[in-house]
Amino acid sequence: MARRIAVVFDSAGTLLHMYRVAKDPSTGIILENIESTAIVAKKNGCGLVALNTEKEIILRSKREMSLFEFIREYRVSIGVSCSKGQFTPDIAYEVIKGASLFMGDVHDVLKAVTARCPDSIYLAAGLIVDSEARKIPYVLSTGGQVFSKTLQTVQILQTMEVDTYIASGDRMSALAQLAELINIPIERVFAFADSFMKEKVVLELKSRYEKVIMVGDGINDILALRAADVGIMTVQQGDKRPEELRQAADVVLDDIIKVVDVVKGI
Numbered sequence: 001m002a003r004r005i006a007v008v009f010d011s012a013g014t015l016l017h018m019y020r021v022a023k024d025p026s027t028g029i030i031l032e033n034i035e036s037t038a039i040v041a042k043k044n045g046c047g048l049v050a051l052n053t054e055k056e057i058i059l060r061s062k063r064e065m066s067l068f069e070f071i072r073e074y075r076v077s078i079g080v081s082c083s084k085g086q087f088t089p090d091i092a093y094e095v096i097k098g099a100s101l102f103m104g105d106v107h108d109v110l111k112a113v114t115a116r117c118p119d120s121i122y123l124a125a126g127l128i129v130d131s132e133a134r135k136i137p138y139v140l141s142t143g144g145q146v147f148s149k150t151l152q153t154v155q156i157l158q159t160m161e162v163d164t165y166i167a168s169g170d171r172m173s174a175l176a177q178l179a180e181l182i183n184i185p186i187e188r189v190f191a192f193a194d195s196f197m198k199e200k201v202v203l204e205l206k207s208r209y210e211k212v213i214m215v216g217d218g219i220n221d222i223l224a225l226r227a228a229d230v231g232i233m234t235v236q237q238g239d240k241r242p243e244e245l246r247q248a249a250d251v252v253l254d255d256i257i258k259v260v261d262v263v264k265g266i
Contacts, residue, residue: 016122019143036128047083048169051125061074067127149257151181195219230251
């Protein structure tokens with residue numbers, strides 16, 4: 001017999017309140033609270049690429065080392081969190097190989113986030129890759145803390161016998177820490193989930209549950225919001241969101257705890 005309800009959560013901006021920093025390596029300018037997924041969505045051949053490694057390993061590298069050398073020497077894998085048009089890790093790797101990007105740029109964004117959010121449970125580094133222009137317009141870092149009602153929301157859903165999942169473009173090591181903190185089983189966590197994988201997760205769960213709810217806040221959640229029985233867009237991060245994302249959602253909520261009310265109404 002199928003379980004009754006499953007809720008799939010995005011992580012950054014949905015379960016976690018994020019602080020984001022971007023650096024333009026060509027000018028050295030650092031920007032705060034940039035919405036990386038929205039930038040990627042504007043141009044074909046762009047991708048948001050995550051470095052699948054820890055902060056300590058990145059900061060151990062020499063500032064003058066190129067990003068390509070770092071990936072090769074430290075055997076760091078990369079993952080695509082979201083993209084538009086034809087874009088794969090291999091395409092990203094080739095652009096990185098030809099780019100004059102140095103680890104000092106990655107150090108700078110990581111240190112900027114750490115200084116602003118010293119108690120982050122989540123810290124990641126990545127970059128936006130433009131495969132058509134063959135360049136890296138931004139180096140990125142993000143840090144986050146769970147929203148005040150995230151844990152309470154998950155706990156209430158679980159007492160209601162609702163199964164909870166995470167589908168996120170972030171790397172597994174970061175998501176595992178989040179999942180442990182809010183008590184979501186690791187086997188229900190999907191890492192490096194781009195728009196298409198999130199949609200696939202929702203569709204697969206729909207074959208096992210009577211109702212599947214998707215909760216997200218970014219443009220890379222749009223396909224999953226449309227595929228779910230109920231798509232919930234959260235706006236508690238406070239950033240401006242594309243109108244097409246709002247239109248894809250069935251419900252827009254300003255506090256994650258209100259997901260419980262939606263579930264109760266089903």
